[in-house]
């Protein structure tokens with residue numbers, strides 16, 4: 662099996678995010694956001710500064726009105742649909758999008774090669 666099951670779409674409420682720690686290292690390395698009935702996955706690394714992770718608390722990737730992904734370090738805001746920073750110190754830069762797959766049974770999968778390639 663070359664893929665890892667991450668869950669099912671119904672694990673996510675609308676405008677909700679969840680981080681994943683596939684290596685059980687104690688830190689999430691990527692996250693998935695459900696927005697407008699679509700899922701978006703990004704590496705948990707802010708383009709502003711090194712490998713800084715985004716949330717101030719586990720799974721808290723969205724701002725208080727759940728309109729944008731937010732980096733807690735310096736307040737950068739990113740569009741959920743494309744990861745582009747629209748406010749903050751990394752204006753115009755993007756979060757790294759992580760490819761995930763959705764099966765016909767609404768299962769969410771990630772390929773092992775993606776995990777290696779993105780160092781997740």
Ligand code: FES
Pocket residue numbers: 707708709710713732733734735736737749750751
């Ligand atoms: S490290 Fe994310 S905004 Fe500075």
